[in-house]
Amino acid sequence: MNERLARVALSRLGEPGDPRLSSLVADLGAEQVCACLGEERGVAGMATEVAERLRGLDPVSDLERAAAQGIRFLVPGDAEWPAGLGDLDRAGPLNGRGGAPLGLWVRGAGRLAGTCARSVAIVGSRSATTYGVAVAGELGAHLAGAGVSVVSGAAFGIDQAAHRGALAARGPTVAVLACGVDRAYPAAHRDLLGYIAETGLIVSEVPPGCAPTRLRFLSRNRLIAAMSLGTVVVEAAVRSGALNTASWASLVNRTVMGVPGPVTSAPSEGVHELIRSRDAALVTRGSDVLELVSPAGSFTQPTPRAPERRRDRLTEVEQRVLDALPVVRPAPASSVARTAGLATGTVEQVLHGLVRRRFVARTTAGWLLEPDGPVAAGGRPDGAVASGGGRRPE
């Protein structure tokens, strides 16, 4: 049995993310571990029935059956093996799970290492809100459009929206499953998984045919985190699996990001806790994510600003006069001059110019801000945007 076949056998024999098994394999190699287990030496407390089960396995047929279904098996050293997975061997275990996968069962048209080289995981609640789904979809599309692969778990809610967003932008996307890559879990996502496989990849460390279990979901989460440059949590209640993925991302030193939401929404509670505790950076859009996962200085975005206002183009003296003008009760030029700390003559000259440009109104009682002018209407004296509305300026 060679190293690859030994890894096929071990991947069927053990549970994924068993840190004892993966550290044995890292130390001795899979061939040696198989040999030891086959001789029933009781290595590291494995149950003695293991040897018998090992003898019953047929990794050669396993690989042939998989190949017939369009499934390949990757091991470390393969060109397609994602480099980031090695970090799992150096990161401590979490909830009893850990270590690099023994191998990856892969289905789909993409090439895994290349696809993961610039990739971001988007994860979140299955019970997502329409808000979360919209944000995840837009993030997925933005990242995919920028050539960044979207990694997720093909679950309901946020995962689905992230994959769909990437597919809509015709970008690469990777679904990492807790069951065999020949299976569809949830079953309703059979078509989604089919689309993903057409251009992207379906990946799992459990062999074809295997069912998902809670343990396998927890193990799967570490792969999502380690295969990507950063993990974005879109919505996650306080006890969501997405927070487990975020913890894994921290453990392997990936960028952890969170999209905030209304504080009245339970599915945002876990994300807010991540940001509050400084475990995650707050991101609000695709460009925030790109900035955080790109090499320092290679991607920067301008600080969000409101569009320039007409008053921004006034001279400093004109602005001082405007600042000194009353909003409600008109005032004489001498009073405006006093407030502005300028000579009355200067102020009168400036005021006439500002009346022509409709910043200022003149009444019999004196001067005041033009009620419909660019300052009174567009920029209130309290420094706020008076209109505003609920939409982000594009």
Place this chain on the structure above:
Amino acid sequence: MNERLARVALSRLGEPGDPRLSSLVADLGAEQVCACLGEERGVAGMATEVAERLRGLDPVSDLERAAAQGIRFLVPGDAEWPAGLGDLDRAGPLNGRGGAPLGLWVRGAGRLAGTCARSVAIVGSRSATTYGVAVAGELGAHLAGAGVSVVSGAAFGIDQAAHRGALAARGPTVAVLACGVDRAYPAAHRDLLGYIAETGLIVSEVPPGCAPTRLRFLSRNRLIAAMSLGTVVVEAAVRSGALNTASWASLVNRTVMGVPGPVTSAPSEGVHELIRSRDAALVTRGSDVLELVSPAGSFTQPTPRAPERRRDRLTEVEQRVLDALPVVRPAPASSVARTAGLATGTVEQVLHGLVRRRFVARTTAGWLLEPDGPVAAGGRPDGAVASGGGRRPE
């Protein structure tokens, strides 16, 4: 002219937050500054008409007229003077504004220093959303209910909601205005200001009768920040005056906090930018705020957790068996035992117990999670809360 009267005169003579004037007063005392200005010495480049204006002032009548309206004038050293304002003399100017106020014109039943000793500012957009208004109102009520005064600017939107929340909880609240405390700006808030004065305070550094100007709003913001232990920004577009208050709070080393919102909402954009740039801590509820403004260790809250589930009370072996159970296709006990790494006999015994407690279902083909049981329904194998909904657990 004594120091108090000199400060009354200077408060009418200059613009609030003029850092040149306040540093002169800090160095020489208001009496001396008045004497200098009155002798037209042209101190620090003040316009020469100043002396004439100073001679025209009558601070004694000013105080008498104010007293007749129930307005008092506080100066540093008075028992009611808020200690925190002194920090403004040590903090650098911002947008040309700065320095401690020369005095404060105050109206209302409260005592200012005591009211400010435990206080939090809640500020935000005038063009607030119903979400922002609801959150600000709840925060105001929560803080006031905990004996923390709510400081704000009596503006439309967030300010109004914060004051109203505090009033509803019968707690102290302080409105800091950019116009005289005898005026109502905005006029629609005349009643609100009346209610605030009944139990709380209306404060301004500009004398009675003065109108609000843009400059006075910017100056006012520093008082809101310095009079409270921390500033919470609830909603603020990228160019909101509330962000100016947040900057002042940073300058005087107060805790700056932000309430997140939907990333699709423009009024939350400025808050998200504050949190993203680590200038503000993310807060989602009153207890978060109390924790941040209370002396270290004196107020802590439990990390938010979902309610305990029935499976949390199972033994470790029972949990391992549950974790190993399939969700969809039933499996024989031997297969479950293999996945769980336990002896088949043990697993069979545990399975029978779990069937009785409705965690597990038995079919002719084997065992699987009870579809309506507490694990499959309440806690999916993917580790997520399957139901969840949009409401925070109380």
